[in-house]
Amino acid sequence: xxxxxxxxxxxxxxxxxxxxxxxxxxxxxxxxxxxxxxxxxxxxxxxxxxxxxxxxxxxxxxxxx
Numbered sequence: 001x002x003x004x005x006x007x008x009x010x011x012x013x014x015x016x017x018x019x020x021x022x023x024x025x026x027x028x029x030x031x032x033x034x035x036x037x038x039x040x041x042x043x044x045x046x047x048x049x050x051x052x053x054x055x056x057x058x059x060x061x062x063x064x065x
Contacts, residue, residue, distance in 0.1 A: 018043075019060055021042070021043060022061060023061055025039040025042055025043050025050075026053065026054070026057065026061050026062075029050075030054075036050055
């Protein structure tokens with residue numbers, strides 16, 4: 001595997017993990033299992049950023065698995 005391909009693969013993998021984490025946190029907040037503050041901390045977002053995500057979720061957050 002070339003270094004360029006490996007770099008693209010690793011970056012894509014990390015982004016996929018980040019998206020999956022945010023999807024789970026979004027769901028957990030909506031179900032009342034965790035607070036917005038906890039979700040923001042886990043997702044490395046500010047509380048205001050996570051609240052905005054809850055108000056206007058992009059399609060990748062709400063799509064079914």
